[in-house]
Amino acid sequence: MILPVFTALILAGCASTIRIQVPRTPALDTSGIRRIAVMQFRASGGSDYQQTAQYATSTATSNIRALNHFTLVDPSVIVRLQRNNENIEGYVDALFNGQITRIESRESAEQRQRKDRDGNEQTYTLYTREVELEFNYYLTRARDGSLIGPILKSSSASSSGENRNNLQSTTTLLRKIVDEQLRYLSRDIAPYTIVETRKLASEKSKDKELRAIMKDALAQTKEGSYRLALESYLIIYAEYKNIAAAQNASILHEALGDTRAAFNLMQRVFTETGNPKALNDLTRLNRILADQATIASEYGNTRSQAERVAAFASDEIQKILPRNAKVWIFNNAGNNTMTQAVVDNLIANFIYRGIGLVERDNAALIEAEHRFQVSGSVSDDDFLSIGNAYGANTIVVVGITGAGDMRRLQLRVLDIERGVPIMQSDTGDAWKL
Secondary structure (H helix, E strand, C coil), X not given: CCCCCCCEEECCCCCCEEEEXXXXXXXXXXXXXXXXXXXXXXXXXXXXXXXXXXXXXXXXXXXXXXXXXXXXXXXXXXXXXXXXXXXXXXCCCEEEEEEEEEEEEEEEEEEEEEECCCCCEEEXXXXXXXXXXXXXEEEEXXXXXXXXXXXXXXXXXXXXXXXXXXXXXXXXXXXXXXXXXXXXXXXXXXXXXXXXEEXXXXXXXXXXXXXXXXXXXXXXXXXXXXXXXXXXXXXXXXXXXCHHHXXXXXXXXXXXXXXXXXXXXXXXXXXXXXXXXXXXXXXXXXXXXXXXXXXXXXXXXXXXXXXXXXXXHHHHHHCCCCCCCEEEEEECCCCCHHHHHHHHHHHHHHHHCCCEECCCCCHHHHHHHHHHHHHCCCXXXXXXXXXXXXXXXXXXXXXXXXXXXXXXXXXXXXXXXXXXEEEEXXXXXXXXX
């Protein structure tokens, strides 16, 4: 799920502070990535390595799924495609990979003394099991094979007690480390928010009148009247050129969700006063604005490329559909997930607009489609024949052409009654996948 690209107010317990949610971009540049396959973590060691790799894979998968930001693609599909030397970019945008690089386990026993209730010295043995783990993870873009990352992780965990048999197992300790280190995986791969506390500036001058009106503005803030308090601080700054009033007004702009207004105010204040406090605020606000802009442009559009192209294709198709159209939409790219997403969106759009479609649950039609897909070579006459047999008067053939930046949705529309093609997509960017 894409996080909001604006700051939001959180009521704070302390009256002179305001807590604000601030958007942050992920540590790794995952812009444009929507479909991810989490591949099995690699490990070259023994059973501890293999079991930890398995656990890290499942944990990473669960954490990424919980984000609701990416579409997870079954890694077995990618393995099959790679085994057959087939292109994977029609199915996935990036692969999430990881590797277990080091595991060390140590056990020790130490003699210690303590006094019992009677004050007598007792000797006991303290057993300790400690493990260390190092691993990394990174993404590989399907389009060009470029690496994003890696992120390196390392930590240790231990278990101690007087009974060696009660110590936590090496497997349990390793899993604790994996859980701890992958807890914030979301911040590495997707936009997130942090909560920052803004402390309202106070006025300590000897001007009693200024202190009084600043106190009134603070009281408005405490009451939750943020817009009134903002207006009060702006008036105070205009009259007194008071930096504290300007800073507080800027904070309230942020709290009300307008970081740009906060930045513009402090920019004006710095120009007018040259106060270094205004410059510090400008630096902080500029970073927030930069993150907001990046999230809005690179992460903010939750609509996938397949959805955008499908919407464009739907509009283009409907311009040439005959009256009382009954459409058969055929996926000519087989199991390619991207074209299937386009087909699904076309079907949903046509249903929404009341355009007739051939029933998709017809067993004979499904079998015919499968036969066409397997054959790999289907003529217009074949399409017209099967479409006519199942009551369609228009056929939309969906496929993909090209690769990388040249990958395009290939669309052909056939009029069954006239037996001719009535539309063919071009190679323009509107069809780019």
